[in-house]
Amino acid sequence: MYLEGRIVDFTDKLASKSPEPGGGAASALAAAIAAALVSMVANLTVGKEKYADVQDRISELLEASEAVRKKLEELVQKDTEVYGVLSVAFKMPRETDEQKAERAKAVQAALKEATMVPYEIAERCLEVAVLSETAADIGNVGAVSDAGVAVLLAEAAARSAALNVKINLTSIDDPEFVSEKWSGIKDILSKSASLKEKVEKVTYEKLG
């Protein structure tokens, strides 16, 4: 489990020619860091008299940011594992026509599975971006820059995950699946880009 390992071991292996971890796991980790920053803003607001009016919303925010952080931390691992599934399918024998057909079927199934991991990472990034807006709006103003960093990293991680969705889609021969997933990604990217612009602006306004 990478998450249980040392940071330097992760970045060292990322830098190596090992096929995993790669950009997918990197984007999940960047988004987990963003989620942690939303939690930090919430934790710096909990129990403060100045923010008495928003305590219920802050508790909800913290619950949501910690839940999505956990999911993203799991996705760091899942992205490295799905590479194995694809690798096994590509190594299947292809001597007879029957073998070729079976291999093609397995590769297509593995590609769809491999698509859905960065797809879910992108979905979770959008969740983090939504939560960072709440953090910037009602959280401790002394930590507003952390809400700003959260939205910036979450949006970049969503765009990064999109690249990893795209790689798999280019090899999938199910046009309906391809068009549905790519349209989903475009929607996620458009929403997270708006949130980035909005929350970054609010952050600078509150910094004065």
Added chain:
Amino acid sequence: MYLEGRIVDFTDKLASKSPEPGGGAASALAAAIAAALVSMVANLTVGKEKYADVQDRISELLEASEAVRKKLEELVQKDTEVYGVLSVAFKMPRETDEQKAERAKAVQAALKEATMVPYEIAERCLEVAVLSETAADIGNVGAVSDAGVAVLLAEAAARSAALNVKINLTSIDDPEFVSEKWSGIKDILSKSASLKEKVEKVTYEKLG
């Protein structure tokens, strides 16, 4: 040393109300991940016959990306430490006029020191963005998405570091320092934004 510790311990402490690590350390780590991805592209290109023509440039790229990764990994730690310097200055006594003047002087010096850490993070992020362009242009095309992720995370990390520069600048009473540093940051952000747009486009083109 956070880098020598487990990833979950870093994200857990980031999520807590502890004042450090915060957004500055988070942006340095995101940029170190981006640098590692440039190294990955370089490592997947080294020694490949198909890329024989660019082996010298790839070796230079790898050397540069590993050097900037090491700097960014050090900056994760430095950002958490500079908070301590600021905290000590703020806690200085301010009963007499003399104490007040001494404290103000120490706070101003600490704020300048605290400004320069995220400022250097932003400078290093731009370096990573520049290197990711080379990775996307001449690196193994099978890893082009990793060059794309690198530029996206590096650009977001630069914008994140800028927020942390801004926080400190708002309390510094040396207009020349403030205007010089902010103009430097605007230049870094404008350059990294152009690189992001360019490299993301190249990545999609090469993914097909």
